[in-house]
Amino acid sequence: MTLEEQCRLSYYKKIADISTHKNVILVQHVENGHIFVMKEQEVYCREVYEYLKDCGNPHIPKIIECVEDNGKLIIVEEYVQGESLAEHLEEKGVYSLEEVCRLMLTVCDVLEHLHNLPQPVIHRDLKPENILIQENGYLKIIDFNTAKQYEDGKDNDTVIIGTRKYAAPEQFGFSQSDARTDIYAMGVLMNYLLTKRYPDEYLYVAESPREKVMSGIIRKCTEFSPDSRYQTATALREELQKVLSWTTDRYFYNYNAEKTGVEKVPRKGRWMKPFLPVGFRTGTIWKMVSAIIGYYFIFWLGISLEVTQKDGNAVTGFALWSNRLAFLIWVLLTVAFYGNYLGLRNKLPFMEHKYLRWIGYFLWPMVFLIVVILIIIPISN
Helix, strand or coil: CCHHHHHHHCCEEEEEEEEHHHCEEEEEECCCCCEEEEEEECCCCHHHHHHHHHHCCCCCCCEEEEEEECCEEEEEEECCCCEEHHHHHHHHCCCCHHHHHHHHHHHHHHHHHHHCCCCCEECCCCCHHHEEECCCCCEEECCCCCCEECCCCCCCCCCCCCCHHHCCHHHHCCCCCCHHHHHHHHHHHHHHHHHCCCCCCCCCCCCCHHHHHHHHHHHHHCCCCHHHCCCCHHHHHHHHHHHHCCCCCCEEEEEECCCCEEEEEECCCCCCCCCCCCCCCCCCHHHHHHHHHHHHHHHHHHHCCCCECCCCCECCHHHHHHHHHHHHHHHHHHHHHHCCHHHCHHHCCCCCCCCCHHHHHHHHHHHHHHHHHHHHHHHHC
16 A cells, blocks of 8 residues: 555544454545545456446445555445345335336346446446445345456456355356356345246246246346356346337347347237226237126126115115215226226235235225225215
8 A cells, every 4th residue: 555545544443343254344535525435355356336437327326535455445435325135025025026127127228338338347236235225216236246357368267256046056156257257146136026036936927928028037137057058148138128029019029049139029918008998908809809898797786786775775866976976986996906007906915915815806906995985985974
């Protein structure tokens, strides 16, 4: 460490310990009062941090100082306020398919940046604890302690490192880590965010055609052989974009194991209009005919509904029509729920959990009925 470097580091005053066993502390610059993170590493790749210091990627914490001293690397970096995906999982449960796709698209963008450098940078420890979400929803990938630069001609990694469940086979000495190592970790990460379980324990369940695609993507990411995975973050990003765009065109995307990819297949319906009522969204003839008959029966039943009081006398006038309206609203809400209109079903508690969703199928129609009764019936009295 040079005298100049010692002088620069002396401006940072310790505030608190963040992780004592990892030598990570919170510091404050004595002149400007800004808060930073300082850490010491014994196993490191200085070239990675030197690059990160100048990369300017908004999803990576900015490196302020990077100083070597007696076989250790001292790093001062931006302090990121936010919660990790691991903390979010504990609070809210599993993520929806759409949420996972959007998060992973951002991660793919960062990896594209790192992997496409003249000497690619491999993170090697992508996991929920290392992805932070700030209060404004902005994503940051942290902890490049295990990152390395890919070197042509090497058969394996010098140091076996990374979190075991997220580490690709090559990180245990089978071959050198490369871009496909991070692809493997992303597959494990997606499976965990969707199920809170690892692929070797339980692979994401494919219940709908779109979920089958996601299951196939995860399976391909976590193949044992790097050659069988997606070869680049760009290729993975393209597949995830197809999952997100599922309801925006007249095609769906089917995972084809033989072609090891996702193929575009024309829909059987005449269109894909998610804002149309349940039964009319895809333009499928038999569904529209069934919906017309069903809606006709619902409205006929609603407007012909007769209600009696406790004494046996018929309810008439405004009170009668309020009861009929309440019935219609409840039935239509239930149809929208079971038909997952505009993703309604996925936004309700229980419905994203594999084992609790069957409770939700029975519970939510009852909840709708109670809410409608509490709102509409008092108005009629």
